[in-house]
Amino acid sequence: MKSKLILIAVMLLLGTGLSFGQKEKMRTDDGPYPHSRNYHLMSDKHHGPKIPDMTEEQETQMKTLHLEMGKFMLPIKNELKEKEARLNSLKTAEKVDMAAINDQIEAIGALKIKMEKKHAEHEQDVRKMLTEEQRLHFDMHIGQKGNFHKKEMMMKKKHHFRH
Numbered sequence: 001m002k003s004k005l006i007l008i009a010v011m012l013l014l015g016t017g018l019s020f021g022q023k024e025k026m027r028t029d030d031g032p033y034p035h036s037r038n039y040h041l042m043s044d045k046h047h048g049p050k051i052p053d054m055t056e057e058q059e060t061q062m063k064t065l066h067l068e069m070g071k072f073m074l075p076i077k078n079e080l081k082e083k084e085a086r087l088n089s090l091k092t093a094e095k096v097d098m099a100a101i102n103d104q105i106e107a108i109g110a111l112k113i114k115m116e117k118k119h120a121e122h123e124q125d126v127r128k129m130l131t132e133e134q135r136l137h138f139d140m141h142i143g144q145k146g147n148f149h150k151k152e153m154m155m156k157k158k159h160h161f162r163h
Contacts (some may be wrong), residue, residue: 051134061129069122073115080111 054062087104090097123142127135 008072051130051138053131053134058129062126063124065122065129067119070117076111076115080108080115084112085109 031086051058083104087101087108090104126137130138
C-alpha cells in the first residue's frame with residue numbers, strides 16, 4: 001500500500017514537472033505570452049484585408065470608420081463582459097435561479113446581435129468607399145464573419161508552429 005502511494009506521488013510530481021516544462025517551451029523571448037512575437041500583428045495599421053491601391057483619401061476614410069466603430073463597440077464589449085461575468089455567477093450560485101440565468105443569456109444575445117449588426121453596417125460603409133476592383137478584393141478576403149484579421153492571425157500562428 002505504501003509503495004503504491006509513493007508511486008502515485010512520484011507520477012504526480014513528474015506530471016506537474018512536464019506540464020510546467022510545456023508552458024516554458026511555449027514562451028518566447030519577447031514576452032510572457034505564448035507566441036508574443038505575433039501579438040504586434042493585431043495592432044497592424046490595416047484593420048482587415050489589405051486592400052490594393054488605396055488612395056490617401058480612402059486611407060483617411062478607413063481610419064475614421066475604424067475609430068467610429070471602436071467608439072461604438074467599446075462600451076458594448078465592456079457591458080458584454082459584465083453580463084458574462086454575472087451569468088457565470090448565476091450559474092455557480094448556491095441556489096440556481098434559472099429565470100435569472102435565462103434573462104442574462106437573453107441580454108448577452110441582444111448585445112451580440114447589436115454588435116453583429118454594427119459589423120455588417122461597418123462592412124457596407126467600407127465597401128461603399130472602394131472601387132469595383134478593391135471591393136472584389138475586400139469581399140474575397142473578408143472571411144466567414146467579416147473577421148479577416150483573425151483568419152490572418154491563425155495563418156501566421158500555423159506558420160510559426162512549423163518553425
